[in-house]
Amino acid sequence: MNLKSIYKYGSPPHYFKLSLQLEYWLLGSGTILILIGMIGGLFIAPPDYQMGDAFRIIYFHVPSAYLSMSAYACMAVASAIGLVWRSNVAFSVAKTIAPVGAAFTFLALVTGMLWGKPMWGTAWVWDARLTSELILLLIYLAYILLHQSIEDRSKADRSSSLLALVGIINLPIIHYSVVWWNTLHQGSTISKLDSPSIASEMLWPLIFMIFGYTIFFAGVICRGSAGEVLIREKRSQWVRAFIEDIKS
Amino acid sequence: MKESILQTESLELFRNDIPIYSNISFNLIQGQHLVLSGSNGSGKTSLIRTLCCLTDQSSGCIKWNKSNVDSIDNDYLNRIAYLGHKNGLMDELTLMENIEVTLGKNIDRIELTNLLENFNLFTHKDTLYSHLSNGQKRKTALIRVILSTKQLWILDEPFTNLDVDSIAFIGIIINTHLNKGGMLISASHTPENRIDCDLEINLDGMLHVV
Amino acid sequence: MLFRDIIRRDLKISIRRSTDVLTGLIFFLLIALIFPLAAGTERDLLLKMVGPVMLISALLASMMSIQNIFKPDYMNGSLEQMMITTNSFSALIAVKIMMFWMIFSMPLILIASFIASTYYVTGFSIFTVVLTLLLSTLSLVNLSAFAASLTLAIRYPGALISLIVIPLSLPIIIFGSKAIEYSILSMDNSGPLYFLTGMMFFTCSLGPLVTASAIKISID
Numbered sequence: 001m002n003l004k005s006i007y008k009y010g011s012p013p014h015y016f017k018l019s020l021q022l023e024y025w026l027l028g029s030g031t032i033l034i035l036i037g038m039i040g041g042l043f044i045a046p047p048d049y050q051m052g053d054a055f056r057i058i059y060f061h062v063p064s065a066y067l068s069m070s071a072y073a074c075m076a077v078a079s080a081i082g083l084v085w086r087s088n089v090a091f092s093v094a095k096t097i098a099p100v101g102a103a104f105t106f107l108a109l110v111t112g113m114l115w116g117k118p119m120w121g122t123a124w125v126w127d128a129r130l131t132s133e134l135i136l137l138l139i140y141l142a143y144i145l146l147h148q149s150i151e152d153r154s155k156a157d158r159s160s161s162l163l164a165l166v167g168i169i170n171l172p173i174i175h176y177s178v179v180w181w182n183t184l185h186q187g188s189t190i191s192k193l194d195s196p197s198i199a200s201e202m203l204w205p206l207i208f209m210i211f212g213y214t215i216f217f218a219g220v221i222c223r224g225s226a227g228e229v230l231i232r233e234k235r236s237q238w239v240r241a242f243i244e245d246i247k248s
Numbered sequence: 249m250k251e252s253i254l255q256t257e258s259l260e261l262f263r264n265d266i267p268i269y270s271n272i273s274f275n276l277i278q279g280q281h282l283v284l285s286g287s288n289g290s291g292k293t294s295l296i297r298t299l300c301c302l303t304d305q306s307s308g309c310i311k312w313n314k315s316n317v318d319s320i321d322n323d324y325l326n327r328i329a330y331l332g333h334k335n336g337l338m339d340e341l342t343l344m345e346n347i348e349v350t351l352g353k354n355i356d357r358i359e360l361t362n363l364l365e366n367f368n369l370f371t372h373k374d375t376l377y378s379h380l381s382n383g384q385k386r387k388t389a390l391i392r393v394i395l396s397t398k399q400l401w402i403l404d405e406p407f408t409n410l411d412v413d414s415i416a417f418i419g420i421i422i423n424t425h426l427n428k429g430g431m432l433i434s435a436s437h438t439p440e441n442r443i444d445c446d447l448e449i450n451l452d453g454m455l456h457v458v
Numbered sequence: 459m460l461f462r463d464i465i466r467r468d469l470k471i472s473i474r475r476s477t478d479v480l481t482g483l484i485f486f487l488l489i490a491l492i493f494p495l496a497a498g499t500e501r502d503l504l505l506k507m508v509g510p511v512m513l514i515s516a517l518l519a520s521m522m523s524i525q526n527i528f529k530p531d532y533m534n535g536s537l538e539q540m541m542i543t544t545n546s547f548s549a550l551i552a553v554k555i556m557m558f559w560m561i562f563s564m565p566l567i568l569i570a571s572f573i574a575s576t577y578y579v580t581g582f583s584i585f586t587v588v589l590t591l592l593l594s595t596l597s598l599v600n601l602s603a604f605a606a607s608l609t610l611a612i613r614y615p616g617a618l619i620s621l622i623v624i625p626l627s628l629p630i631i632i633f634g635s636k637a638i639e640y641s642i643l644s645m646d647n648s649g650p651l652y653f654l655t656g657m658m659f660f661t662c663s664l665g666p667l668v669t670a671s672a673i674k675i676s677i678d
Contacts, residue, residue: 135625142621149612153264158675159608163622166604166668170626173657177629184636234265302538303678330542334535340474341467349467350539 030216040205482523600665
């Protein structure tokens with residue numbers, strides 16, 4: 001495969017065009033996959049032996065949780081690329097991922113609490129997973145607030161990228177500390193999340209939902225990062241040409 | 249011995265898409281004095297900070313002795329003494345302590361005494377830095393630069409708050425420094441306080457407006 | 459600038475600018491004293507609480523004190539001078555952080571031993587409290603220094619420093635509290651202590667590097 005054809009997407013004008021072209025495809029196919037997953041999960045899959053229909057929230061909780069963590073990983077990788085190569089495209093992607101990742105984390109928390117009510121009786125339980133998600137939300141918020149508080153855009157990009165990198169290194173440590181802490185209190189939490197023995201009729205809608213969420217997420221990032229690239233590259237020739245095109 | 253030379257090529261800086269300075273190119277060799285002039289806000293301080301490697305430029309490069317200042321083995325930063333708007337000295341220490349702490353123990357004591365007397369600071373050498381007047385603080389900072397035995401002095405508005413005698417004395421010091429093979433870059437917005445210079449870059453009207 | 463000069467200077471300054479460290483220490487003392495007043499003084503309750511109270515007070519105290527590690531130097535221009543004149547800025551930052559830690563943790567340990575005894579901790583457990591605090595304050599000081607350097611360019615950072623430090627310091631808080639708690643219950647607390655030591659080495663080696671980078675970015 002010709003690597004150069006990939007490298008060129010690191011440069012702002014190519015990235016801009018590509019992301020705007022891909023956006024609707026990604027959003028569309030993501031939505032279709034989510035719809036298939038939803039129909040499969042909400043209607044076709046049989047009710048669970050232990051929890052009845054309440055388990056169906058797994059189809060929203062698991063993709064959100066998985067995406068919240070992988071979005072942070074993507075943000076950290078983009079931050080690293082931005083810091084090392086001083087790439088405006090990478091900084092734009094990182095900045096766009098932050099609020100979206102935070103939204104998914106929030107969704108994971110809310111669906112987790114909605115699931116907790118029928119299962120454990122109370123909305124919030126100091127479960128290892130939920131607590132880790134809450135901490136992840138705080139880490140996202142720290143990134144977003146830091147970026148917003150610094151006036152100079154280039155400084156803001158670089159400082160928050162540094163924070164994202166320190167965060168990703170600490171994230172596994174934090175997660176496992178919380179898991180360790182949790183096993184001391186609740187040794188016998190039966191969590192459907194952790195059990196690998198899920199029936200295949202229940203599994204396939206979950207796979208669809210996970211893929212659908214991920215592709216939809218990529219589509220959301222497209223337009224946001226394209227806009228951020230435009231802001232950062234305001235002075236260059238291709239932006240001026242693009243604006244002329246739009247005006248005419 | 250090869251002569252030292254500082255070269256810049258097309259330095260340009262943008263902050264949040266606002267142009268600060270652009271198209272700055274010059275060559276400065278030993279014994280030369282470069283003056284950056286221009287009104288307030290014309291980008292002098294930012295340019296000086298770039299020359300000290302504190303602020304990174306948006307494009308263009310700086311070369312010391314023909315090699316890029318960013319390269320690992322370049323000893324550019326060991327050759328400069330910088331005086332910015334803020335004096336870089338600590339309020340909680342006395343004047344002498346400030347000088348000793350920034351320059352180390354083995355400074356030229358005779359030279360130091362000479363400078364202190366000429367600046368009328370000898371009697372104040374054990375006063376707390378925060379109790380000095382602004383002019384006295386500035387003079388202390390200048391003493392720090394003069395005694396640092398560095399080849400290139402980079403001074404941002406060195407004469408703020410100074411009286412006429414001190415300015416004249418500094419003029420003599422600078423001439424001695426240049427004659428011994430030193431280099432000087434200074435920024436000033438008042439022409440009458442300037443010392444004779446070999447190169448001048450006027451930053452007013454140099455902006456490359458897009 | 460030789461490190462010897464920096465150490466000498468930092469010592470002189472911290473004696474004269476003593477309010478920085480004192481603020482943190484007094485804060486530590488006050489919070490640890492407030493807990494029994496608020497929660498009651500039953501022996502079991504206090505013994506259970508001593509670990510978390512020590513760790514959290516140490517966290518808050520170091521966060522408060524460390525805000526003055528870089529800001530005054532940034533404001534009076536000496537941080538820039540240090541950037542230009544030292545060959546290894548990260549090493550200088552490491553020295554500064556270590557100096558701060560030494561000045562901060564020595565009185566902290568004395569106060570903590572006194573407070574631990576008011577919480578009915580006896581004998582060998584007081585030594586554990588001291589050891590845990592030594593290890594955890596090293597990590598906490600490095601994390602707080604990183605947060606302070608990120609927000610150096612912001613005029614009123616407010617709660618941003620806390621928002622950065624507290625999630626990152628959660629492992630230290632969790633394991634530190636457990637180390638003290640296990641020691642009080644006469645259980646084997648080597649696991650948490652090993653973790654704290656590992657965390658200490660990790661933060662002390664990487665902390666100065668990221669703090670120096672953050673300062674370079676903020677000064678830019």
